Amino acid sequence: MKSLLSSKPVLWFLFLFNAAVAAVAPFVVDGSQGVMTAVGMGVVAAGAGVSLVRDKGAAK
Template identity: 75%
Template sequence: MRPLLSSRPVLWFLFLFNPAVAAVAPFAVDGTQGVLTAVAMGLVSLGAGVGLLRG
């Protein structure tokens, strides 16, 4: 699983897809769950961005 997650196409997908989900989540899901989903997706996107910069 690690080689798949560290491949550049997967990192680019995570880096671009997760901010879109983070932007829509508070409007699609009500309350605290939407906010926490947005925060979690933002963190995943940041992690993927760091992985892209390192590689």
């Protein structure tokens, strides 16, 4: 499972999908639930983004 989650296509999907949901959630869902959804999805997107950058630096 770890090798699947650390593959580049999966990381790109996690990064882009979660970033998009994090950007839209506060406008679609009212109140604190929308804010917390945005924060949670933003954390996942940031983690995937960091993994992509870290892998890019190791490949050189």
